[in-house]
Each structure stands twice: as structure tokens, then as C-alpha cells.
Amino acid sequence: MNCPNLNSRRPRRKPHPLPQVVLTCLRHERLIALFLIFATIFLTSCTNTVETPAANATVKDDLSKIHAAMRKIEPFFKPMGKPEGYDWLGSHNEPGQTFDEYVAGDPTKPTKQRNKIYVLPLGTFTSQQKKVIDITAGYLEAFYGLPVKMMAAKAIKRPLSVKDSRRTKYSKVEQVRTGYLMEDVLKPILPGDAAALIAFTNEDLFPDETMNYVFGQASLEERVGVWSLYRLGDHASYDVFLRRTLKIAAHETGHMFSMRHCIKYECVMSGTNYLGETDRRPIDACPECSAKIWWLTGAEPAARYKKLAEFCRNNGLAHEADEFTRKAAAVR
Ligand SMILES: [Zn+2]
Ligand SMILES: [Zn+2]
The missing domain is CATH 1.10.287 (Helix Hairpins)
Structure with a gap:
């Protein structure tokens, strides 16, 4: 999905009035820097909260079962081909992350204390968007095997301050700063038992003055993230909009559990640069990424x-x- 990842270390570029698709690429690179900061803090702090894996014999046994299941679902997935046009991997040199690398990397996992995914509708929505958010909550529950709690919808207080909102020629509406939403709106209401709090909003978002917009942003250290439906094209068709939202929710939640972008298959965890690329991807995770979820959740x-x-x-x-x-x- 069009979001930062843990691996890329591309140099930051200055914003420039380039075609929209190119600007999309630049937005991602800027986000990578943000994400690396979050990831560094998170990886430093998570050692106290990650549950210790079971005894070695059990882990070995589980891993062999997981590897056997991985092989059985390989035929359902299309190997990642050579990137075309503005595809994500054409502009992002990513190493990927196998299941074995994931396990060896001591990823963040839900704990006994933090075992729920919270979904917050933030702001105002059309009836179709509300329906899709409800369905997405159900998908996350089935996908990650964790209880998902829908929080009561919360309004965004207006007027927003000058530093937390803006209007530019790149957006027809007032944009809201992601940092404000995460720090001032989400963090104060983060439940103690949350593995992650995901807010969906219909606002157009921006992280700072160097970027035109972002689809979303997450702070792994703080376990909060916000994703916008604004640019997902809910006017296109209900089916398309639903599938895009399911993919983004599954993908971004995967990042919150330390899953990196997938380069092995066309996979829900693969990075995407534009909606056409998102539409090409399945709503499911490939063998390598599904194995991470089985291992992560014990499913x-x-x-x-x-x-x-x-x-x-x-x-x-x-x-x-x-x-x-x-x-x-x-x-x-
Ligand atoms: Zn991503
Ligand atoms: Zn994958």
C-alpha cells in the first residue's frame, strides 16, 4: 500500500511541481523518513512488551507445520512480476521479508494485555462509507484473529488551528495534519488493551508542508494510525471502494505488527503507488505473509x-x- 516501509533508505527529495503520479512517489519517500523514526523508537521499546515465543521444541514443530501450509497455498498466488510504469517496485528498491526473516526479527505481537484492534470512525461519513468501515472491522477480525472493537464515532473539532489544517491547490477541501490527529485526538483515547487503534477518516490528510497529501500515517510506538477514505474513490463503485478499504486496513495493520512490504508475490502486503496497482492486488496475504499471521496470532x-x-x-x-x-x- 502507499505507505512507508522499514527497509527503504532512499534519500529525501525536495517537493517539486511534477506530474501527480511522480508526486505520489515523492510522498512515499518522505513518509519513509517518518516511518524510520517511528520504527527505530518502536523497535527499541518493544523488547519489553513482546511475548517470548514458546519453548524451542514447540516453535520448531509449529514452524514446520507453518512451512507445510505455506507450500499448499502457493498455487493461489501470482509471483511478483517486473514492475511496469509507475508501479511501487519501479521506484522503491525493497528487499522484502520472508516468513523466516520475520520470525528472526523479533516482531511486535499482540500480548495478553494488548490483544484488541480498535477501529474509530473519525469525522463525518457518507452512509456508504459508514457501511464499509463496519465491514472492514469484520474483515480485520477474521484476518488477524483478534477481537475488533468499533469505537463510537468521534467528530473533529473545528475550526482547526493554522498549523493543524491548510488549503492548497492540490486539494479541493481543507486538509488535516496527521500528527495532530495522532497526538491530540487518538493518543488520549488509546485503550490500555489496544494492540492497535486504527482511525478511518473522510478528511484529506497531510503530514507536513513538504507533501501534498498522504493516504495515512501510523506511529508504531504509540500504536495509533489514521487512514483516509477521501482519495479511495468511493464514487467509483461500491465493490471497488470496499475492496480498496479492506486492502488498506489489512495492509496497514500488518505494518503495525512489524510486517514489511512483500516483493515475492502480488500480495496485500505489497507496496502500491497508485490505486490501479492497489486494485490489482488480492485482499489476501501470500504464503510468506499469511505464515506471519498464523505465527503471530496462533491461528x-x-x-x-x-x-x-x-x-x-x-x-x-x-x-x-x-x-x-x-x-x-x-x-x-
Ligand atoms: Zn505499506
Ligand atoms: Zn506477501
Whole structure:
């Protein structure tokens, strides 16, 4: 998804009036710097909160089962091809992250104390957007196997200060600064048992004066993030808008559990530079990334796929429901 990642260390460029697609790339590079700061703080601090893995024998046993299941779902995924046009990997030299690398990297995991994902509708929404946020909460629950709590919708107090909002020629509406939302709105209401608090907003967002807009931003150290629906094209079609929102939610939550961008397959955890690339990606995670979720949450692969199939069937995602059902059968 169009967001920062832990690996890239590309130099920051100055903003410049370039075509929109190129500007999208530049926005990502700027975010990388922000993300690296968060990641550094987070990786330093997480050692006290990450649960110690089970005894070695059990881990070995689990890992071999996970590797066996990974092989069984390989046929469902398309290997990542050579980047075309403005594809993410054409402008981001990323190393990827295998399941084994992920486990070796001591990633952040939900703990006994912090085991819920909170979803907050922030601001005002159309009825279609409200419906999609509700469905997305259900998808996160099935995808990560963690309880998801929908928080009561919260308004953004206006007028906003000059430093927390702006109007530019790149946006038709007043934009809201992500740092304000995370620091002043989300952090004060972060529940103690939250593994992550994800706010969805219909506001157009910006992180600072060097960037035209961002789709979202997360602070891993603080366990809060905000993502905007504003540029996801809810006017396009309900199905397209729903799938984009599910992908962004699953992808960004994956980052909050230390999952890096995937370069091995067309995968929900692959970086994307534009909505067309997002649309090309599945709502599911590839074998390497699914293995991370199985290991992270202790989910049994077949049972998890059955839940995902049921979720998709109940929400009009017939193709995905069929795929998840076949994956459930494959990993049995
Ligand atoms: Zn990302
Ligand atoms: Zn993947």
C-alpha cells in the first residue's frame, strides 16, 4: 500500500511541481523518513512488551507445520512480476521479508494485555462509507484473529488551528495534519488493551508542508494510525471502494505488527503507488505473509480461511469467498 516501509533508505527529495503520479512517489519517500523514526523508537521499546515465543521444541514443530501450509497455498498466488510504469517496485528498491526473516526479527505481537484492534470512525461519513468501515472491522477480525472493537464515532473539532489544517491547490477541501490527529485526538483515547487503534477518516490528510497529501500515517510506538477514505474513490463503485478499504486496513495493520512490504508475490502486503496497482492486488496475504499471521496470532490456517470465506460470502465478495474456501481445503 502507499505507505512507508522499514527497509527503504532512499534519500529525501525536495517537493517539486511534477506530474501527480511522480508526486505520489515523492510522498512515499518522505513518509519513509517518518516511518524510520517511528520504527527505530518502536523497535527499541518493544523488547519489553513482546511475548517470548514458546519453548524451542514447540516453535520448531509449529514452524514446520507453518512451512507445510505455506507450500499448499502457493498455487493461489501470482509471483511478483517486473514492475511496469509507475508501479511501487519501479521506484522503491525493497528487499522484502520472508516468513523466516520475520520470525528472526523479533516482531511486535499482540500480548495478553494488548490483544484488541480498535477501529474509530473519525469525522463525518457518507452512509456508504459508514457501511464499509463496519465491514472492514469484520474483515480485520477474521484476518488477524483478534477481537475488533468499533469505537463510537468521534467528530473533529473545528475550526482547526493554522498549523493543524491548510488549503492548497492540490486539494479541493481543507486538509488535516496527521500528527495532530495522532497526538491530540487518538493518543488520549488509546485503550490500555489496544494492540492497535486504527482511525478511518473522510478528511484529506497531510503530514507536513513538504507533501501534498498522504493516504495515512501510523506511529508504531504509540500504536495509533489514521487512514483516509477521501482519495479511495468511493464514487467509483461500491465493490471497488470496499475492496480498496479492506486492502488498506489489512495492509496497514500488518505494518503495525512489524510486517514489511512483500516483493515475492502480488500480495496485500505489497507496496502500491497508485490505486490501479492497489486494485490489482488480492485482499489476501501470500504464503510468506499469511505464515506471519498464523505465527503471530496462533491461528489455525484452515479454520482462519473458513472464517474469511464466511465473511466474504456474507459481504458480497463471491470470488474471494470461493478462493478462501479452496485455500481452507488445501491446507487441511
Ligand atoms: Zn505499506
Ligand atoms: Zn506477501
